[in-house]
Amino acid sequence: MASENPSASEYVLHHLTNFSVGEGIWTLHVDTLFFSWLTGIFFVTVLWLGARTATAGIPGKMQNFVEMLVDWVDNSVKETFHGPRDFIGPLALTIFVWVLLWNFLDLIPVDWVPMFAYLVFGFEYTRIVPSADINAPFALSISVLLLIIVYSIKGKGFGGYGKELLTHPFGSHPLLWIPNLLLNVVELLAKPVSLAMRLFGNLYAAELIFVLIALLPAWILFVPGSAWAVFHILVVPLQAFLFMTLTIVYLSLAYEKH
Amino acid sequence: MQVSLGTLIAQGISFFVFIWVTMKLVWPPLVKAMAERRAKIADGLAAAERGKSELEEASTQADSLVRAARDQAAEILEQANRRAANIEAEAKSDGERERERQLTAARAEIEQEISRARDELRGQVAEIAITSAEKILGREIDAGKHRDILDKLAAQI
Numbered sequence: 001m002a003s004e005n006p007s008a009s010e011y012v013l014h015h016l017t018n019f020s021v022g023e024g025i026w027t028l029h030v031d032t033l034f035f036s037w038l039t040g041i042f043f044v045t046v047l048w049l050g051a052r053t054a055t056a057g058i059p060g061k062m063q064n065f066v067e068m069l070v071d072w073v074d075n076s077v078k079e080t081f082h083g084p085r086d087f088i089g090p091l092a093l094t095i096f097v098w099v100l101l102w103n104f105l106d107l108i109p110v111d112w113v114p115m116f117a118y119l120v121f122g123f124e125y126t127r128i129v130p131s132a133d134i135n136a137p138f139a140l141s142i143s144v145l146l147l148i149i150v151y152s153i154k155g156k157g158f159g160g161y162g163k164e165l166l167t168h169p170f171g172s173h174p175l176l177w178i179p180n181l182l183l184n185v186v187e188l189l190a191k192p193v194s195l196a197m198r199l200f201g202n203l204y205a206a207e208l209i210f211v212l213i214a215l216l217p218a219w220i221l222f223v224p225g226s227a228w229a230v231f232h233i234l235v236v237p238l239q240a241f242l243f244m245t246l247t248i249v250y251l252s253l254a255y256e257k258h
Numbered sequence: 259m260q261v262s263l264g265t266l267i268a269q270g271i272s273f274f275v276f277i278w279v280t281m282k283l284v285w286p287p288l289v290k291a292m293a294e295r296r297a298k299i300a301d302g303l304a305a306a307e308r309g310k311s312e313l314e315e316a317s318t319q320a321d322s323l324v325r326a327a328r329d330q331a332a333e334i335l336e337q338a339n340r341r342a343a344n345i346e347a348e349a350k351s352d353g354e355r356e357r358e359r360q361l362t363a364a365r366a367e368i369e370q371e372i373s374r375a376r377d378e379l380r381g382q383v384a385e386i387a388i389t390s391a392e393k394i395l396g397r398e399i400d401a402g403k404h405r406d407i408l409d410k411l412a413a414q415i
Contacts, residue, residue: 022264029265036269040276047284054287056294063291070288089289090281098276130269135262139269 008215015110015211017125018133019117031126032133039101039130047097069093076245081252083155088251091147092244095140099199100240102131106203107229107236110210131203131239134196141192144247148191148254155255191250195243202239206232380412387411 006014018029050066059067073093077085106129117123130136152161165184170176206228213225387408 018260018262020260020262025262026264027260027262028268029260029262032265033268033272036272040272044276044279044284047280051284051287054291056291056298059291059295063288066284067288067292070285071292074289086285087277087281090285091277093285094273094277094280098273133265134260135265136269139266140273142266143270143273 011215012208012211014125015114016127016208018127019123019125029127029133029135031123031128032130032136035105035128036098036102036130036136039105040098043097043101047093069097073244077248080245080248081255083252083255088248092248095247096240096244099131099140099243100237102129102136103203103236103239105129106132106206106210107232109225110207110214129203129207131199132207134200134204137196137200138192140199140243141196144195144250145188145192148188148250151251152254156257160257191246195246195250199239199243202235206235384408384412 019031020027021030022028047066047069050062050064053060054063054067070089070093073096074085074089077088077092081088108128113128114123114126117126127133152164156164166172166177166180168180169183170180209228210225210232213221213228216224
């Protein structure tokens, strides 16, 4: 803790500060990366345990659970994206499960992990929810932007994609090329921004509210705390699902010829 | 809200690492297992359908076999009945004939026996008559002289 008896604003700010290493733009948010990798390794391990001994016969409980997830994601992808799913499937699965676990970290009472990290390791700042750190959602959505470009070229060819950028939506007259390109670039950039901001905004706001609730006196704290947590349980999978679905939609729009 | 390019890039790389791991270790075995299971279930359903039609066929075949067997059995039974009736009739007529034969034989014998007894009786009667007459008359009757009377008497018995 910054001080033994922090003021309300100090407390809130403290909770919204990442454990950073380095200076300026190359700063690393160690806590975000740590908890991303923790949740990532966790979900990959769980899924791998289910997939490791996958048989076409009667599935075990673990395989059943993982299959349910994979089947659901596969169907979600199949409905929208009409192309090979060897990459898009795992991509969608990774996004959904990873973001879901990130968001779930928000339900851990706000002081537990920072306090633990401070008392045991002496870490000044710890933020455990990667999706409430703007860099994590943007890392995903910018990766998705790159994939949109890759899939546009894959689906339409280099020339076809270039032509679409220059001639849609207004027309193919050379005078319209610049406005077309501008509009397409804006549209392209809007996708990752909306994708990341939607997730970040929801989780950041939720975290902030949890922190504010934590400022209430202890005897009343659990009432709004649990109420908000119940509400937040709806937000957690919804945002993960939205991120996954919108990614699939963007990629299918990019991949398909118009 | 601190933008950190380092975190952004590291996080992006992590993202692709996890996608890659999912793509290599998780996705293919499960998708393959599910596809195989789907094929297996489809095969199983087809086999069940086939089995059902085979069963139907077999049961109709069995029905016709049973019907044929029943018909044959009925025919055999009828034949046997006819045969039994024949045999019975034959045996009855044989018995009848035998009875007739034995009856006639017995009758003839009885007839013989009767006539023999009668002859014997006749002789005895004649003798008794003579003896009686002798006793009554106190003297001998000449059988030769009274032959005609005696014969008449004997004939009346």
